[in-house]
Every structure is written in C-alpha cells, then in structure tokens.
Amino acid sequence: MLSQGFVSAAAIAASVLFILSLGGLSNQEKAKRAVWYGIAGMAVAVLFTALGPGIGAHWLMLPLIAIGAAIGWVVAKRVAMTEMPQLVAALHSFVGLAAVFVAWNADLERRRVLAARALDATHQEFSAFAALVATKAPDELTFLQLEVIFAIFIGAVTFTGSVIAFGKLAGKVDGKARQLPGGHLLNAGAAVVCLVLAIAYLNGAGFWTLLALAALAFFIGYHLIMGIGGADMPVVVSMLNSYSGWAAAAIGFTLSNDLLIVTGALVGSSGAILSYIMCKAMNRNFVSVILGGFGGSQGPAAEIEGEQVAIDAGGVASALNDADSVIIVPGYGMAVAQAQNAVSELTRKLRSAGKEVRFGIHPVAGRLPGHMNVLLAEAKVPYDIVLEMDEINDDFATTDVVIVIGSNDIVNPAAQEDPNSPIAGMPVLKVWEAKQVFVCKRGQGTGYSGIENPLFFKENTRMFYGDAKASIESLLPQID
Template structure:
C-alpha cells in the first residue's frame, strides 16, 4: 500500500504529462511523442490510484484492469482509421456512464454514513469512500450532494448522446436530424423537471429523485443528438468530448481525487475550445450546438441546373499531365476507401514530374477533427504541403486542377450562394474557382449529410466515379 504522499506526487506528475500531451498534439511532428506522454501519464495515474491508501478489493480489481487492457489492445488493433470517430464517441459514453454509477454509489454511501451516525455514531465496516464521507462536516456533505447531481446529469447526457453519435457515425442511425413531436420544448421540459428533482434531492427527498434525474438526463442526451444532422457530427464529437471531461471532473470532486479533477478539466476545457473553433469554421452558433438546435434546412433550397458529367481515368490523367499546379481536397470518402496510400503515391509521381502539388484541409473534413491530417501522415505525405483552409483558399483561382476525394459539404458553393441551404454561411474551400475540378465519388447520391452540391453540376467540374482507391490506382500508370 502506497502512502498518500506518493499518490499526490504521482497525481502531479501525471497531470504534467497530460498537459504536455495536449500541447504536443498541436504539432504534427511532435504528436507521436505527445501520445507517449499521455500513455505514460495514464499508466502512472492508474497504478498509483489503484495502490493508494484505503483501496482494496484487489482480487477483482486487478483482473478487471487486465481484462480492460486486453479489450483495449484488441480494439486498437482491430479498428480501422475510418471507424475511429465512432470509437471515440463510444469511449465518451463509457466516461458518462461511469460518472452516473459513481455518483449514485456516492449517494448510497452518504446515506449509509448518515444512518450509522443516527443509530450509534460508530464507524462500522465502511468502504474507503464511506470512511471519507464520515469525516465530512454537514456543509461539506451538502456540497457532495451538488457534486452527485452534476455527475449524474452531465454523465447521463454524455452517455446517451455519445451512443446516438456512435450510431450516426457508424451508419446504424439515420444521419438526418430527427426529433419527437414537441422538439426543443421536450428538451426544455425535461431540463426543468431535472432542476425540480435536483432541488427536491438537495432538500432531503429520497434516492428515487436521483434515479428519475438520471432517466431525464438520458432522454435529454438522446434527443439533443438525434436533433443534429450528420453534417455536424464532427462538432458533436468534440462537444461530447467536452461533456465527458466535465463528467470526469464531477467524479473527481465526488471522490476527492485531484487527478480526476485536473484531467477532467483539461479534457472539458480543451473540448469546449475545439468545439468553439469548429463552430466558427462552420459558421455555427456555439450555444445552438450545445442545445442541439441546428442541422436542419432553413427553407426551400435553390434549384440546381445542369447535369453531372462523368470522366474516365484517361481524361483525368491527361489533365494532370498538362497541369502545373494541383490541389487535392480529401474528405471522408478517402477514409472509407482507404485511399490515402494511393493519394500519396500519386503525389510523389506528380511532384517527381515537376508539378506543384498541395493539399487543402477544411477544419471539419472527415468525421473527427484532424481526421484527414492523421490519414495523410499515416501515408507519409510531407507535412509542408498539407495546408489549412485559410492558408490555401485564395490560391484556387490560380490553380490548374483540383481533385476532390470524397468531400461534399466542405466544397459546396451553396454555403456562400444559397441562404436557405442547411450549411449557409459555412466557410468552404472554393474549389470551383480552379480551371478544372475532378470529383472522385462513388455515385450520384448526396452523401452522408443528404445535402445536394451544385459543384457537381458546374461546367468546369467532372465526376470521376468509382471507389477512390481503385480510381487513383488507375491514374498512376498514366502519369508521365
């Protein structure tokens, strides 16, 4: 059994490692080392917490740690990069559910301590947490009740919201925004009832108030995320990441665990900041995101004229051979087709031919922040030719060829031209300003978000139909 001094020192060390990890992830070249900081910090946190003072039950705790580590290792090896967004959403749900269980258990232990005090005031065979509760003054117990309420509410919203986000990202739930009759009034009513239940609980009502609060929060999480369209799922994942952090922080206060408080605050604040940045990139209102109030259409969309004109690999190759400047815009379709290696091979061949090749990355490309950057780094695409939207958007007008691989909303001119579009006002990559645009796409459908794209019908656009990896591999032998 380790002393409290060791545990406190380990908590500080782990917190520093987590901060270094977050800081390093902002730079692609330092990201690998930053991940190892995070892994080391978590290992330190788990070990010193598990063997700290007042902890017991190792006969079942250690097997559970081993089983959990085994499942995590198996999942890490099995999950493809295309499935990473839904995996992240699933992991967020675990944090939320853990917060609910810890908060309910904390209240049961609180009631047990109070019952013992009322009978004879003797400390019986209490758990480590109950022993901690027994040392608290009445005002501290009142604050503990507030922590319990917050832990249950935030955790329950995070759990069901993350489950729905997982379903939408995995294609198991319709990506279109859907709400029950009553819409946001149902959410507002559930939130008002939650406040009422919290007040009743804080004024001495029974354990049933917490169970009812959890059920209402489960509903709110479900209904909030169901009301958000698939086009906005990247922001939703980031938002739920923030929620899971605050849920972890609530657990930390309940358990008097400084490390959980620090870690939860880091995750919660960084997730909130990232959500705000992404909302700005999509011209969304941050409050609307939190309330689940966007994702639907604003009115009748503008009519699209023209037709989609297909082109074969030989035609695309001819244009690439004649071009001097080329920009590639990747989207989720590249991830689905696992075409990043084919893209990298094409880039190397084009650059060897003396052509200027760069990538344009939208902040919400894919279904997870940084999704495209990770895929391109995995395929060993040089960092210096991967540019963000603000860095490259003004260059499309002077570019000979743009290749769009599996993108829809982030290259949709309706965002700027149609005020009734669901993505009206969203900053997009202005690929249509280039001399020629080739769109690699499986078929003529509207894609995951269900929003039609006028780009596909423009005179300088050609549709390069087929699986992205197969299409790009067909180009390679034709590049001079």
C-alpha cells in the first residue's frame, strides 16, 4: 500500500501527461505521440489510485479492470474511423452513468456515517470513503451534498443525452429534431422540479429525492438531444464531452480525488472551448446549444428548381485533364467508402500533370473536427495543400473544377440563400462559385440533416453517382 504523498505525486505526473496529450493533439504530426501521453497518464492514474491508502478488495478490482480493458480493446479495434463520433458519444454515456452511481453511493455512505454517529458507534468499521466522510464537519457535509446533487444531475443528463446522440449518429434514431408536446417548457419544468428536490434533500429528505432527481435529469438529457437536428450533432457530441468532464470533476470533489478533479476540469473546459469554436464555425448560439434550443426548421423551405444531371467517369476525367486548378472537398461519404487512398492517388496524378490541387475542409466535416484531416494524413496527402474553410473559401470563384466527395450539408447553398433552412446561417464551402462542380455521391438521398441540397440542381453541377472509392478509382486510368 502506497502513502498518500506518493499517490499525490503520481496524480501530478498523470495530470502533466494529460495536459501534454491535449496540447499535442492540436498538431497532426504530434498527434500520435500525444495519444501515447494520454495512455501513459491514464495507466499511472489507475495504477496508483488502486494502490493508494484505504483501497482494498484488489482481488475483485483487478479482474474487473482486466475485463474492462479487454472490452475496450475489442471495441476500439472493431470501430472504423467513420464510427468514431458515435463511439465518443457512447463513452461519454459511461462517464455520466458512473457519476450517478458514485454519487448515490456517496450519499448512502454519508447516511451510514451519520447513523453511526447517532448510535455513538465509534468502533464500527467504515469503507475508505465512509472513513473520509466521518472526518468531515457539518458544513463540510453540506458541501458534500451539493457535490452529490451536481454529479447526479450533470451525470444523468450526460448519460441519456449521449445515448440519444449515439443513436442519431449511428442512424438508429431519427436525425430530425423531435420533441414532446410542450417542447422546452417540459425541460424547464423538469429542471425546476430538480431544484425543489435538491432543496428538499439538503433539508433532510430521504434518499428517494436523489432517485427522483436522477430520473428527471435522465428525461432532460433525453429530451434535450432529441430536440436537436442531425446537422448540429457534431456540436452536441462536443458539448456532451464537456458535460462528462464536469461530472467527473464533481465526483473528484466528492471522493477528495485530486486527479479526478484535474482530469474532469481539463475535459470539461476543453470540451466547452471546442463547443464554442464549433458554434462559431456553424454560426450557432453557444447558449442555445447548451439548452438544446436549435436544430429545427424555421419555416417552409425554398422551392428548388431544375434537375440533377448525371455524368460518367469519362466526362469528369476530361474536365480534370482540361483544368488548371482543382479543389477537392471530402466529407463523411468519403470516409464511409474508405476512398481516401484513391483520392490521394488522384491528387498525385493531377499534381504530376502540373495542375494545382488543394483540399477544402469544413470545420465539422465528417461529424467531428479533424476527422477529414486524419484520414487524408493517413493516405499521405501533403499537409500544405489541406486548407481550412476560411483559407480557401474565397478561391472557389477562380477555380476550374471542384470535386465534392461524399459531402452534403457543408456545401449546401441553402445555408446562405434560404433563411428558412434548418442550416440557415451555417458557414459552408462555396463550391457552387467554381466553373464546374462534380458531386461524387452514392444516390439522390438527402444529407445527414435530412434536407435537400440546391447545389445538385445548379447548371454548373454534375452528379457523379456511385461508390466514392470505385468512382475515384475509375478516374485514375483516364488522367493524362
């Protein structure tokens, strides 16, 4: 058994590793090393926490850790890059549910200590946590109760919200914004009742108040995320990431665990900052995101005129051979089709022919920031030709050919032209300004938001139907 001082030193070391991990993820070239920092930090955290003072039942703990690690390994190996957003949402749900269970247990232990004090049972054996509670003064116990309330509320909202986010991202739940009659008033009413229950709990009400509080928070999480449309789910995942961090921090205060406090604060603050950045990128109000008050349509959508005109591989290849400048806009469809290597080879051939080739990346392409950048980096696409939306958006008007591969909502002109569109105001890549646009798409279906894209009907747009990987590979032999 290690001393508390040694465990505290290990917690500081783990915290430094976590900070290095977050810092390294800002650069593609350093990202792999940053992930290893995170892995090492978590290994240190788990090992030294398990060996810390007052921790027992290792015969039960070690098999559970091994089972959990094995499950995590298997799941991670099976999950494709395209499924990473829903995996992240699922992992957030685990953090939220764990916070609820730990908070419930903390209150039960608090009640046990108070009962023992009432009976003057000074020789009663306590768990490590109960022994900690037994040293607290009355005012400190009040703070403990506040921590329990916060952990249960945030944890429960995170759990059900993350489950619904997972369902929407995985296509198991309808991506459209749906709410029960009463809409946000139901959420507000449930929140008010939660406040009443919290006050009752602080004034000595029974454990049932915490059960009811959790039930209402479960509902709020479910109803908040159900009321958010599919096009805004990337921001939701980031927001839930922040929630899970604050839930973990609350549990850290409850357990007097410095590492949980630091780690939870890191996750909570970084998730909140990322949510804010994504809200700016999508022209969404940050407060509205937190309250689940966005994502639905705002009126009847504008009528779309024209028809979708198809083109074959020969036509696309001919246009590419004649072009001097090409911009490729990848999206979720490219990831699903695993077409990044074919795209990389097409890029190499076009550049070898003396053409300027660049990539335009939307901040939330692929449903999570950096998704497309990672795929393209794995396929050996040079970093210097992969540009963010703000860096390349003004160049579409002087570009000969744009190839859109599996993108829909992030190139939808309705965001700028239709104030009633569910994505109205969202910054998009202005691909329609190019001389020619070729959209590589599997079929005529709508995008993730469930709305039609006027781009597909414009005169300078041609639809290159088929599997993205097969379609791009069919172009390669025809590029001079």
